[in-house]
Amino acid sequence: MTTTNSNNNTTVLVTGGSxxxxxxxxxxxxxxxxxxxxxxxxxxxxxxxxxxxxQGGIEVGDKLSFTEADLSNDKGWVEAASGCTYVIHPASPTPLKGFKHEDEMIIPAREGVLRVLRASRDAGAKRVVLTSAFGAVGFGHKPGKEPFTENDWTPVNDTVPAYQKSKTLSEMAAWDFIKTEGGKLELSTVNPVAVAGPILGTDYSHSISIIQNMLYGKMPGCPRINTGFVDVRDVADLHLRTMTDPAANGERFLAIAGESLWMVDVAKILKRRLGDKAEKIKARNIPNWVIRMAGATDPVAKEITPMLDRNMNATSEKAMRMLGWQPRSAEDAIVATAESLFKFGIIK
Known part of the structure; x- marks a missing residue:
């Protein structure tokens, strides 16, 4: 385990440690x-x-301490941020199922971000790195040829699903806060695409379920959906680079490994790399009309219908150029996800 002594007296708060x-x-x-x-x-x-x-290979001992705090109320946040030079803020309310109004998702996301920023400012922290999302960049646009960059923002309109809207509005609120009442506090954001890579237990991101459902053989084939992938270890590495590099202040950084992939490409990668373990995967496209028809009664099909045939490619050129970030390939990230799902017995 490599340790750098110069960081020994520097404390970092990471929200939502699980x-x-x-x-x-x-x-x-x-x-x-x-x-x-x-x-x-x-x-x-x-x-x-x-x-x-x-499971991730480290014994943290007394290098890690815990504070009880919930994004939905103020209790504990002052104590959590106290004495911290930097704050990394990946915690966010989980995507709700069956919500009646999108505000049930948007308001907690925005309020949670502002709560962490206020506590960080009041504690005298130097910089907050907010984990935003590609959802705040690449949804709701007219189809285009060029990959999305950090200059793109998801428009806040009725075509955008509630979760992506909540990510967009909470990131916008963060930038507004810094401008109007942030004082000396600095802000940077990391905007990852679908995050893959090794899970460390049974609590993991909803991006993993794409690969999980394929391995289960639950899907009769692959919807014509396109997404970027990035390994969680590289997302963590980008957070650290963003946290300390003076040039990263006030910047957004997209995190994607290479080109985006169609679901059928992901299925083919898993079949090629995993052999018999991937025997239940059906590496064929489901026609769009089938998904649209299913959307009349199936909420999942309805949710993905607007994403059919849309190229969601993006570029991490900025993070590579400014911060020297070098992610592993999307293929390796996808395979690492699958292998960890087998390791934890989630896929038998």
Whole structure:
């Protein structure tokens, strides 16, 4: 384990320590010699988080401390941010199923971000790195030829699903806060596409379910959906680079490995690399009309219908050029996801 002594007296807060991206950020920070604080909604989750980190190859000992704090209220955030030079904020309310109005998703996401920014400013932190999303960049646009960049923003209109809208509005609120009441606090954002890579336990991001459902053989084939992929370990690495590089202040960074992929490409990668373990995967396209018809009664089909045949390619040229970031391939990230799902017995 590599440690850098110069970071020993620097404390970093990582919000939502049981989260997929958060746990990998904690691993990277401890390996780099930082002291880390993390928040959990209930302190009963501390043993679970420590076990996840153990699965990731590190014993954190007293280099990690826990504070109970929930994004939906103020309690605990002042204590959590106290003494921290940097704050990495991946925690976010999970996508709700069956919500009646999109505000049920949008308001908690925005309020949670502002709560963390206020606590960070009041604690005298230097910089917050907000984990935003490709959802705040590449949804709701007219089809185009060029890959999405950090200059693109998802328009906040009725064509955009509630989750992506919540990511867009909460990131916009963060930039407004910095401009109007942030004081000396600096802000940068990391906007990952679908995050793949090794899970560390049974709590992981909804992006993983794409690969999980394929391996289960639940899908009769692949909808004509296109998405970028990036490995969670590289997303964590980008958070650390963004946290300390002076040039990253005030910047957004897209995180994608190579070109985006069609679902059928993902199926073919898994079949080629996993052999018999991928025998249930059906590497063929489902016609769009089938998905549209299913959307009349199936909420999942309805949700993906607007994404059919849309190229969601993006570029991480900025992160590579400014921060020297070099992600592993999307293929390796996808295979690492699958292998970890087998390792934890989630796929038998």
């Amino acid at each position: 989260g997929f991206i958060a746990a990998h950020c904690i691993i990277k920070l401890i390996e780099a010699g930082y002291e880390v604080k993390t928040t959990v909604r209930s302190l009963t989750r501390e043993p679970e988080v420590r076990e996840m980190l153990r």
